[in-house]
Amino acid sequence: MLSAGNPYVLPSVLxxxxxxxxxxxxxxxxxxxxxxxxxxxxxxxxxxxxxxLGGGSADEWRDDPIEDPGDGGADADESREA
Structure with a gap:
């Protein structure tokens, strides 16, 4: 409720x-x-x-992936080995 996903926190604090x-x-x-x-x-x-008013919540965006690993995941493993 009182999280970064709540768009009313900053105006209310001000x-x-x-x-x-x-x-x-x-x-x-x-x-x-x-x-x-x-x-x-x-x-x-x-x-x-x-x-x-049905503003945003942290639960709505928590399920979305931050980035798509795609083919970059294999490259990242190779750089760790070197």
Whole structure:
């Protein structure tokens, strides 16, 4: 859920950082309230948005091969022997 495959993580973290900074500078909110706001915006919101809007997940691209070994696999074995 909270992974690199979730496209909502980076925007949520940036918004959370801005909200934390604004809460620090503009209000007298306690540290616990500010950290709670940061945790909700950076941790919970991306997961909820990913489920509601159907964003990408790490499971979708994990099954795809990274590269096709093809004929290059034999050449790689020969270079190791030398």
């Amino acid at each position: 918004v959370a950082a801005g909200a934390y900074l604004a809460a620090t500078l503009l209000t007298d909110a306690s540290l616990l309230v500010r950290i709670g706001l940061l945790a909700v915006l950076a941790g919970v919101v991306p997961i909820v948005l990913n489920r509601l």
